[in-house]
Amino acid sequence: MKLRSILAGAAIAALVIAAIAAGTLLVTRTFMPKGGFAALVGGPFVMTAHDGRRITDKDLAGKPFAIFFGFTQCPDVCPTTMLEVANMMERLGADADRMRFLFVTVDPERDTPDLLRDYLSSFDKRIVGLYGSKEETERIVKAYRVFYERVSTKESYTINHTATMFLMDHRGRLAKTLAFGEDEGSRIAKLREVIALARQSGG
Amino acid sequence: MPAGGGLDNAPFDPISFKDFGDDMKSNLSKFAAAALVCLATTAVEAADYTLGSLKISTPWSRATPAAAKVAGGFMVIENSGKESDFLVGGSLVRSGRVEIHEMAVVNDIMKMRELPEGLEIKPGATITLKPGGYHVMFMELKEPLAEGDKVEGTLIFKKAGTVKVSYEVRPRGAKGGGHGGHGGHGGKH
Numbered sequence: 348m349k350l351r352s353i354l355a356g357a358a359i360a361a362l363v364i365a366a367i368a369a370g371t372l373l374v375t376r377t378f379m380p381k382g383g384f385a386a387l388v389g390g391p392f393v394m395t396a397h398d399g400r401r402i403t404d405k406d407l408a409g410k411p412f413a414i415f416f417g418f419t420q421c422p423d424v425c426p427t428t429m430l431e432v433a434n435m436m437e438r439l440g441a442d443a444d445r446m447r448f449l450f451v452t453v454d455p456e457r458d459t460p461d462l463l464r465d466y467l468s469s470f471d472k473r474i475v476g477l478y479g480s481k482e483e484t485e486r487i488v489k490a491y492r493v494f495y496e497r498v499s500t501k502e503s504y505t506i507n508h509t510a511t512m513f514l515m516d517h518r519g520r521l522a523k524t525l526a527f528g529e530d531e532g533s534r535i536a537k538l539r540e541v542i543a544l545a546r547q548s549g550g
Numbered sequence: 551m552p553a554g555g556g557l558d559n560a561p562f563d564p565i566s567f568k569d570f571g572d573d574m575k576s577n578l579s580k581f582a583a584a585a586l587v588c589l590a591t592t593a594v595e596a597a598d599y600t601l602g603s604l605k606i607s608t609p610w611s612r613a614t615p616a617a618a619k620v621a622g623g624f625m626v627i628e629n630s631g632k633e634s635d636f637l638v639g640g641s642l643v644r645s646g647r648v649e650i651h652e653m654a655v656v657n658d659i660m661k662m663r664e665l666p667e668g669l670e671i672k673p674g675a676t677i678t679l680k681p682g683g684y685h686v687m688f689m690e691l692k693e694p695l696a697e698g699d700k701v702e703g704t705l706i707f708k709k710a711g712t713v714k715v716s717y718e719v720r721p722r723g724a725k726g727g728g729h730g731g732h733g734g735h736g737g738k739h
Contacts, residue, residue, distance in 0.1 A: 419615075420689075422622040423653055423681050424660040426615050430723040465617035500649055500664040503689065510660040527655050528682075 388513060388521040390490035394451070394483055397464040397476035404519060411522065411541040412447035415512040416493045418454035419466045424510045424527055425450075426470075432512075433470040435535055443473070445542045451477040453495040453508050455484050514538065517545035601713040603631025604671065606705065609715045611688070612681075613697040613722045621645075621695050623686030623703070623717055624679045624726055629671040635709045636668035637686075642703035642717070646690025653683060668708060680726040695719045 389404070396402045413432065417425035429450065436443040450467055452458040455478060463476025479487060488495060495508040510527035514537055522544070523537040597608040609625040623642070629635060640648045650669050653662045669684055671677050679685050686705070695701060699719040706712050 419618060420620045421660070422620045422651075422662075422685065422687055424655065426612075426618065427681070427723055429615070462617050466615050469616040494659055498663060500651075501666075502647065502649075505651075505662045505664075507659060507661045509658055510655050511658040526658060527660070 385521040388490075388492050389515055389519050392479075392483070392487040392490055394477040394479040394487060395460055397460045397467065397478065399460060402475075402477065407447060407515075408519060409517055409545075410445065410447055411517050411538075411545050412449055412515050413512050413525070413538070414449040414451060414491065414515065416451045416453050416488065416491070416495065416508055418452050418506055418508070419458050419462055420454065421506070421508075428510070428512065428527065429467065429470040429474065431531065431534070432474060435531065435538060436471050436473065438531075438535055439538060439542075442539070442542050445545065446538065448474045449477055450474055451479075451484075451487060453484065453488065453493070453506055455479060455481060514541055516541050517548065597716070597718065599713050599715055601705075601707065602635075602710040604629055604635060604707060604710050604713075606713065606715060609703075609705075609717045610724075610726070611695055611701065611717045611719050612724050613719055614691065614694045615722070616694065618694065619689070619691050621688045621691060622651075622681065623648075623688060624681065625686075625715075626676060626678050627671050628676045629673055632673050633709070634670050634672050635707045636670050638668035638706050638708050640686055640703055640705040640715075642688045642701060644692050644695070644701060645688035645703075646692065648703075649687045649689060651685055651687045653685065655682070678726075681724075697721050 391404050393401060393403045415425075415428055415432070417428065419425070432448055436448065439446075448471070450463065452463060458478060460476065460478045463478060467474040467476050477487070491513060493509045495506055497504050497506055512525040513521060514523040514525055516522040522541045525534050525537060599606040599609075605628040607626040607628070609623060611621050611623050614621050623640075627637065637650055639650065642648060650665045651662055652665055652669075653660065655661070665684075669677065669679075677684065697719055701717045701719060702714065703717060704712050704714055
């Protein structure tokens with residue numbers, strides 16, 4: 348009798364474990380995209396570049412790119428990051444042209460392509476500003492898993508937003524992230540890595 | 551210039567009559583050096599302001615990118631009084647209006663908020679307004695801030711009232727700390 352109930356208990360336990368394992372596998376198969384978490388960042392978008400050209404994710408294929416989300420009325424993180432980008436481009440020398448650098452405005456209400464052009468040209472003319480309608484902005488923000496929210500101030504508003512820069516490889520897949528305040532040497536090493544990877548695969 | 555200060559601080563060798571005439575040039579250059587030190591001292595002190603029991607040291611800002619409509623104002627505020635005071639506002643000649651903000655990067659997200667009650671400076675406290683933290687935010691900039699500019703403005707405290715200050719514009723990317731603006735590579739123009 349005792350042995351029977353132990354066996355029954357063990358059988359139930361085994362069934363439960365098997366069910367959990369199967370469930371986990373199913374959930375993972377269903378929700379985890381091929382290529383793991385890296386594949387969660389990036390994807391299709393259509394935006395307007397600061398020179399008025401329409402630009403999509405397909406136009407970026409073949410070259411690695413660094414993408415940052417911000418706005419021009421941002422007093423600290425955005426200009427600091429763009430200054431760091433300009434400094435990195437200078438250090439990369441000719442290799443900087445083997446990459447693209449993108450600044451996406453999360454403030455389409457106040458930023459315009461012209462404003463982005465003027466703003467970014469004071470860092471490096473090769474940084475491309477991306478502007479979109481509210482819907483287009485929403486789409487690219489979602490694709491890159493970026494957080495942003497409008498915060499009211501007495502007379503206007505400011506925007507909280509992700510301060511991390513995404514480094515995408517030549518296939519448009521997330522390769523690295525560059526944190527705000529990360530050491531320049533470490534950031535440069537990451538850029539060189541994706542440039543080298545693209546070069547190896549004939550990019 | 552502090553009382554009793556002045557030339558006491560200058561590397562001013564007493565001119566001995568024995569030397570006098572031997573090397574007039576040397577003495578003249580010593581005098582010039584002393585005068586320069588004196589001027590420099592004045593310049594440093596011009597960046598410190600006292601308002602009641604509040605001391606505001608070296609207000610500074612950063613050169614702005616083209617088309618930028620905002621800039622941050624930074625400084626150190628010391629309260630040697632017995633009660634709290636609040637930095638509630640201010641002005642800048644080149645800016646439409648000014649807000650008092652707190653900024654932080656939390657979990658990779660840049661968060662900024664206006665301090666509706668102002669920035670509290672408790673008795674005995676020293677608060678540093680710096681990039682990445684508390685700052686005076688200049689909104690609606692009418693013209694850019696260029697490195698080396700001195701820009702006039704005011705700071706308004708709830709209890710102590712208003713004080714005129716001059717912001718020294720440091721290079722883009724300056725991180726603060728110390729006088730004269732270090733840090734930042736300047737980037738391309």
